[in-house]
Amino acid sequence: MRGLFVTFEGGDGAGKTTQSSRLADWLTEQGRTVVFGREPGGTELGQAIRELLLHGDHVAPRAEALLYAADRAHNVATRVRPALERGDVVVQDRYLDSSVAYQGAGRVLDGQQVRDLSLWASEGLLPDLTVLLDLPADALTHRLAHRGGFDRLESEAADFHERVRAGYLALAAAEPERFLVLDATRAVDELAAEIRERVAALLAD
Numbered sequence: 001m002r003g004l005f006v007t008f009e010g011g012d013g014a015g016k017t018t019q020s021s022r023l024a025d026w027l028t029e030q031g032r033t034v035v036f037g038r039e040p041g042g043t044e045l046g047q048a049i050r051e052l053l054l055h056g057d058h059v060a061p062r063a064e065a066l067l068y069a070a071d072r073a074h075n076v077a078t079r080v081r082p083a084l085e086r087g088d089v090v091v092q093d094r095y096l097d098s099s100v101a102y103q104g105a106g107r108v109l110d111g112q113q114v115r116d117l118s119l120w121a122s123e124g125l126l127p128d129l130t131v132l133l134d135l136p137a138d139a140l141t142h143r144l145a146h147r148g149g150f151d152r153l154e155s156e157a158a159d160f161h162e163r164v165r166a167g168y169l170a171l172a173a174a175e176p177e178r179f180l181v182l183d184a185t186r187a188v189d190e191l192a193a194e195i196r197e198r199v200a201a202l203l204a205d
Helices: 016-029 044-055 061-086 096-106 111-121 137-147 158-174 188-204
Strands: 004-010 034-038 089-093 129-134 179-183
Touching (some): 004 016, 004 061, 004 096, 004 188, 016 034, 016 089, 016 129, 034 061, 061 089, 061 096, 061 111, 096 111, 096 158, 179 188
Parallel strands (some): 004 129, 034 089, 129 179
16 A cells, blocks of 8 residues: 555644544554654654744744654654655644645735745755645634634734635646645535545545
């Protein structure tokens, strides 16, 4: 069996953790070996970087992009590539598209430069499928308020999150074969079923 790399993207509060966990559980039930992770924070080094990025003091935009890339380089080298080479399925909450959307569009850095940095860090590894859970910024703010507590990025102003959303949608439009864009306001079970259907088709190819 060949490996498969599936990533979940979207704004904070869009449901990435819920849907990625559901997919990982379903794949396990199907007899697949699943490596489940997140960025930042999928490794011990990444957890330290995550703490700096999400719960530390101000980080300059370019330094922020470099820290995410450092986390990604280590995560891909030590967890993702070895798993794919074993034929496992890697399901991950966030990957390089997050950097392009958040640091590129959100921080108003050059999106292509941010993408190139991530591709260099990951040695060119792209997901087989990226599930984009699209949620309007006002709905996102409402969900985060009910969840309680905001990290450094979640607490950014509404226009930041609007830019991030627009950045994601632009990425999906540029690579429609890789992205599955779903309305994150739909029922959780409906979304999970559609994601399973797409992943099952990829595994069958």
